Amino acid sequence: MEVTGILTAIIIGLIIGALGRLVVPGKQDIPIWLTLVIGVVAAILGTIVASALGVADTKGIDWIELFIQVIFAAIGVAVAAGAYGRRRVH
Secondary structure (H helix, E strand, C coil): CCHHHHHHHHHHHHHHHHHHHHHCCCCCCCCHHHHHHHHHHHHHHHHHHHHHHCCCCCCCCCHHHHHHHHHHHHHHHHHHHHHHHHHHHC
């Protein structure tokens, strides 16, 4: 992977994290940096899963891959919000 590919993955990951946070209902009491990290991880995992399913490279926008990434981000934000919220209460 080239430097431009890594930078693109990070930028896409930041957007994916924000979308994942929007998908999760309610207020998430997690810092924005954690949301962004979750987005980057979700983008990477979503790409891996999309590649395994054979839907990573399509003509135009890879909507299925994007959907998978947002789902991973939403799950990550929900889990982090639950874990982070419990940690701050104690």
